[in-house]
Amino acid sequence: MTLIVTQALTKTYGGRVHALADLTVSVEPGVIGLVGANGAGKSTFIKIMLGLIAPTSGSVRVFDLDPTIDTDKVRARVGYMPEHDSLPPDVSAAEFVTHLGRVSGLPRTAARERASEALRHVGLYEERYRQIGGYSTGMKQRVKLAQALVHDPDLLLLDEPTNGLDPAGRDAMLALVHRIGTEFGISVVVCSHLLGEVERICDSLIAIEGGRLLRADRISAMTAASDVLAVEVSEGTDELAVALERIGLPVRREERLLLVPLESESAYDQILKAVADLDLPLHRLDQRRHRVAELFAQRETADV
Amino acid sequence: MSEASVIHDIGYQRYTGPRLGRGAVFGSLFVHGLRTAFGFGRPAKSKIFPWLVVGIVVLVAVILAAVRAQTGIIPLTYIGFADTMSWVVILFVAIVAPELVSRDMRAGVLPLYFSRPLRAADYIGSKFAALVAAVWLVLGVPQFIMFLGAAFTTKKGMSGVWTEVGDLLPAWGYSLLWAVLFAAISLLIASLTGKRAFAAGGIVAVFLMTTPVFGVLQILPSDTAQQLAGLASPMTLISGVGMWLIPGANPDFSIGRFGAVYGIETVVLISACLLLLLARYRKVASL
Numbered sequence: 001m002t003l004i005v006t007q008a009l010t011k012t013y014g015g016r017v018h019a020l021a022d023l024t025v026s027v028e029p030g031v032i033g034l035v036g037a038n039g040a041g042k043s044t045f046i047k048i049m050l051g052l053i054a055p056t057s058g059s060v061r062v063f064d065l066d067p068t069i070d071t072d073k074v075r076a077r078v079g080y081m082p083e084h085d086s087l088p089p090d091v092s093a094a095e096f097v098t099h100l101g102r103v104s105g106l107p108r109t110a111a112r113e114r115a116s117e118a119l120r121h122v123g124l125y126e127e128r129y130r131q132i133g134g135y136s137t138g139m140k141q142r143v144k145l146a147q148a149l150v151h152d153p154d155l156l157l158l159d160e161p162t163n164g165l166d167p168a169g170r171d172a173m174l175a176l177v178h179r180i181g182t183e184f185g186i187s188v189v190v191c192s193h194l195l196g197e198v199e200r201i202c203d204s205l206i207a208i209e210g211g212r213l214l215r216a217d218r219i220s221a222m223t224a225a226s227d228v229l230a231v232e233v234s235e236g237t238d239e240l241a242v243a244l245e246r247i248g249l250p251v252r253r254e255e256r257l258l259l260v261p262l263e264s265e266s267a268y269d270q271i272l273k274a275v276a277d278l279d280l281p282l283h284r285l286d287q288r289r290h291r292v293a294e295l296f297a298q299r300e301t302a303d304v
Numbered sequence: 305m306s307e308a309s310v311i312h313d314i315g316y317q318r319y320t321g322p323r324l325g326r327g328a329v330f331g332s333l334f335v336h337g338l339r340t341a342f343g344f345g346r347p348a349k350s351k352i353f354p355w356l357v358v359g360i361v362v363l364v365a366v367i368l369a370a371v372r373a374q375t376g377i378i379p380l381t382y383i384g385f386a387d388t389m390s391w392v393v394i395l396f397v398a399i400v401a402p403e404l405v406s407r408d409m410r411a412g413v414l415p416l417y418f419s420r421p422l423r424a425a426d427y428i429g430s431k432f433a434a435l436v437a438a439v440w441l442v443l444g445v446p447q448f449i450m451f452l453g454a455a456f457t458t459k460k461g462m463s464g465v466w467t468e469v470g471d472l473l474p475a476w477g478y479s480l481l482w483a484v485l486f487a488a489i490s491l492l493i494a495s496l497t498g499k500r501a502f503a504a505g506g507i508v509a510v511f512l513m514t515t516p517v518f519g520v521l522q523i524l525p526s527d528t529a530q531q532l533a534g535l536a537s538p539m540t541l542i543s544g545v546g547m548w549l550i551p552g553a554n555p556d557f558s559i560g561r562f563g564a565v566y567g568i569e570t571v572v573l574i575s576a577c578l579l580l581l582l583a584r585y586r587k588v589a590s591l
Binding site for chain 1: 346416587
């Protein structure tokens with residue numbers, strides 16, 4: 001089954017501003033990253049899928065339904081987490097999520113049960129009885145995610161779920177989104193302007209720029225190339241580069257980092273040995289999949 | 305720790321139970337609105353004002369019932385009670401209407417509502433129904449207290465009770481008219497701003513500003529002008545409709561033969577407010 005299909009989807013505001021232009025994608029269920037700079041048209045795309053705004057031309061189908069016609073049917077199966085602050089300060093999370101569960105059509109007791117379930121899944125326990133006004137940004141983001149989950153949707157639309165979170169909060173939120181996509185069996189569309197963030201958790205990526213599609217593909221197809229090791233030493237970067245070249249490792253400089261393709265298991269040991277031989281202070285040595293970002297970086301500069 | 309007290313992570317459960325339609329959603333929003341109006345499910349701070357108003361109207365009703373029981377004098381009729389309490393009702397809607405709509409706007413909650421199977425008409429209809437019910441309760445319950453006082457102390461037996469019922473029912477209808485008109489106007493004003501204080505001020509201002517217009521028209525030498533003066537202010541407008549539909553409702557104010565004009569203006573005013581509200585939320589919902 002295809003989850004979302006668009007055909008030449010176009011949205012124009014006032015006849016001049018193109019929020020989306022001729023967007024044609026077809027998305028399979030899973031965790032989908034929707035990446036683009038601010039103003040690239042991510043939010044517009046989400047609003048069209050929710051049936052909040054109608055496309056100027058072209059078509060979109062979600063679960064093989066047209067959101068502009070079967071709005072209620074689509075919305076009943078979709079959970080939406082908006083980007084901006086959207087929680088009343090003076091009610092408790094438990095009460096608020098229960099209320100929204102009832103607005104989604106759950107009976108009273110089911111709404112209450114599912115609200116506590118959803119809040120538990122996002123990691124809010126006893127604090128769910130406290131007023132939302134006293135929550136940290138991370139907790140508020142979790143409440144917003146819980147209200148999107150409360151009616152057990154088949155698709156979650158998350159608009160910048162990591163907005164305003166510190167690095168630890170980002171990691172926790174991304175892990176949670178990944179868990180929802182894999183363990184809960186709910187497809188997720190994650191919007192972000194940070195590619196490095198979503199590529200870790202997504203099965204497929206849609207990149208848009210200025211309302212146009214840059215690329216849509218499965219992550220596995222994009223990261224076919226092997227992983228990269230990043231080495232950072234606080235001094236003697238040049239000596240290390242020379243040493244690594246000498247033992248047959250192709251090194252690439254990126255500011256203060258040395259990037260070495262991880263072609264064999266022994267690369268780790270070889271690098272460590274080279275660093276130890278030169279007696280250099282090693283800052284970090286980590287593995288990363290850098291290829292996706294590079295692909296987009298090249299495409300973006302070419303397009304703009 | 306015993307075996308039974310271990311918390312197991314049972315994982316995510318899919319929901320397979322019933323999903324209710326728009327009618328049930330409307331009902332739950334209505335109940336939620338009515339609870340909000342009286343501060344239930346909210347901190348103590350937001351209960352102060354509505355319950356102060358309830359306290360005042362109930363106290364007045366108890367005093368009226370007591371005076372009547374002791375002395376046999378009727379200081380205020382049921383309808384007169386609704387008219388006399390108008391300022392309290394204005395304060396009540398000025399606080400509650402922003403609580404119902406401005407708060408959602410301020411907190412940005414609307415996208416959460418309108419991304420669910422809910423229409424702008426459902427949202428605003430349930431808020432309107434909740435405010436109407438709340439205002440009606442504020443007037444209708446004290447009227448019922450007055451009725452209880454009168455019914456238990458009547459000296460004419462069952463026929464006296466029936467007379468009182470005959471007076472109470474039109475007065476309840478009259479209170480409903482108050483509730484509908486005030487709810488429509490105050491929700492429209494409150495929906496224009498996310499700031500509760502501005503909304504409350506705006507609502508009081510609209511009712512305050514129109515009263516002097518009525519006063520000025522009333523002292524004009526022309527009979528027609530005096531009889532039509534009530535059209536200028538929502539409060540006197542309702543009194544006029546009361547006069548038209550319920551003979552002898554409001555003896556100190558004459559509407560001549562213009563009763564139907566009052567009725568038409570009331571209907572037009574209420575419909576206009578509701579249509580504007582709907583148009584406003586159609587726009588807000590698509591954001």
